[in-house]
Amino acid sequence: MHPLPPGHRFPMLKYELIPEQLMHEGIITASNLLSPEKIDEDTILLTHEKHYWHRLRDQQLSPAEERRTGFKMSPLLVEREMRIAQGTIETSLTALKHQVGFNVAGGTHHAGTSWGEGFCLLNDQAIAANYLLNEQLANRILIIDLDVHQGNGTAEIFSSNPNVFTLSMHGKNNFPFRKEKSDLDIGLNDGITDGDYLEILQENLRATFERFNPDFAFYLAGVDVLATDKLGKMNLSMDACKERDRMVFAACIQHNTPVQVSMGGGYSPGIREIVQAHCNTFKAAIQFYF
Numbered sequence: 001m002h003p004l005p006p007g008h009r010f011p012m013l014k015y016e017l018i019p020e021q022l023m024h025e026g027i028i029t030a031s032n033l034l035s036p037e038k039i040d041e042d043t044i045l046l047t048h049e050k051h052y053w054h055r056l057r058d059q060q061l062s063p064a065e066e067r068r069t070g071f072k073m074s075p076l077l078v079e080r081e082m083r084i085a086q087g088t089i090e091t092s093l094t095a096l097k098h099q100v101g102f103n104v105a106g107g108t109h110h111a112g113t114s115w116g117e118g119f120c121l122l123n124d125q126a127i128a129a130n131y132l133l134n135e136q137l138a139n140r141i142l143i144i145d146l147d148v149h150q151g152n153g154t155a156e157i158f159s160s161n162p163n164v165f166t167l168s169m170h171g172k173n174n175f176p177f178r179k180e181k182s183d184l185d186i187g188l189n190d191g192i193t194d195g196d197y198l199e200i201l202q203e204n205l206r207a208t209f210e211r212f213n214p215d216f217a218f219y220l221a222g223v224d225v226l227a228t229d230k231l232g233k234m235n236l237s238m239d240a241c242k243e244r245d246r247m248v249f250a251a252c253i254q255h256n257t258p259v260q261v262s263m264g265g266g267y268s269p270g271i272r273e274i275v276q277a278h279c280n281t282f283k284a285a286i287q288f289y290f
Contacts, residue, residue: 014266015105017275022282033104038079039086039127046130047123047157049114056121069116081121084108088124088262089131095216095258096137100249100289102282106262107220109151110176117153118175125218125262126157129164132216139163142214142257144205144248145182147222147264148174148232155180165212169201171233184208190233194240197225201244205251217257219248222264223277231267241277245284253288261285 022028044053055061059073066073087103094101108120116122125143132138141164145151150170158164165183172187179185186204188197223241224232236244252259261281266274 013271014274014278015263017271018104018263018278018282021275021279025279027279027282027286034087034090036083036087036090038082039089039122043089043131044082044085044122044127046134047113047127048111052114056116061116065115069121070119071116071121078121081108081124085122085124085127088128088260092128092132092216092218092260093137095260098289099253099258100285101258101260102285103260103262107147107222107264108262109145109147109154109220109264110149112153112156112180115153118149120153123153123157125220125260126154128260129158129216129218133163138216140212140214140216141165142208142212142217143167143220144217145169145220145264146201146225146244146248147220148224148229148234149222149265150174150176150179150185150187151182151220152176152178152180155182155185158183165208165214167204167208169204174231174233188234191235193235194237194243197234197236198240198243198247202247205247209251209255209257214255214257217252217259219252219259219261220264221245221248221261221278221281223266223268223274223281224264226266226268226273226277228268228270228273229266230269231265238273238277238280242280242284245281246288249285249288 091101106124110118111120111123145168151168167184168182169186225236227235
């Protein structure tokens with residue numbers, strides 16, 4: 001996720017269009033979709049600092065904090081974030097049963113313990129990871145963040161937690177300009193192309209799974225790595241983005257690791273291209289799991 005410049009916020013429409021397109025193509029049916037309730041506060045507080053959450057909940061962020069989020073605060077906005085986080089928990093439970101689960105939104109990886117940033121107020125995958133750990137449903141969690149922007153909030157939240165390994169592969173010259181330290185940060189040069197990107201990813205996925213041996217994974221599948229993305233600064237084709245997804249799912253299957261997927265960013269000028277790239281992630285999962 002990333003703050004969008006004025007007049008360039010239509011990609012938020014993708015969260016409605018992704019399920020519509022998947023149903024139009026017959027990839028899913030309405031029965032495959034769920035509408036999550038609001039997450040409970042005790043679960044939020046496993047991840048986010050109490051004072052921050054209460055000020056967010058009660059619409060009391062300072063003007064500077066509100067500007068950092070990129071949003072104009074409203075109760076409906078906070079409710080939306082609460083439902084997204086609950087959706088990631090529920091799709092994590094789906095993954096425990098069926099090996100893979102998808103949230104058609106989410107990927108709010110810039111939200112830290114006590115801050116919101118870059119259109120991220122609550123960190124959905126961090127919240128779900130802490131939920132699984134707290135409920136003893138997982139012991140060693142790998143977070144694979146392939147959004148073009150570093151998962152700085154996720155890195156900060158788990159900076160001292162040995163049960164969660166954070167891997168962020170991102171543009172080193174891109175937002176956020178003050179980065180946190182993930183367990184593994186792979187900063188890529190502007191303009192990186194398909195072959196180099198996929199080679200770097202394959203090697204680091206292999207090494208990380210072998211070294212950390214996770215029993216659950218989260219995958220943040222941002223499509224802002226595409227060459228067409230206005231904010232991405234990379235030069236990846238649609239085919240390379242699809243191959244990236246296949247690499248992640250293949251690694252999870254090889255190591256018998258259930259995976260929850262959240263969508264992350266995507267800011268190409270054509271909304272159809274954004275939706276297609278996200279739908280390709282679902283299609284890759286179907287090829288592997290069903």
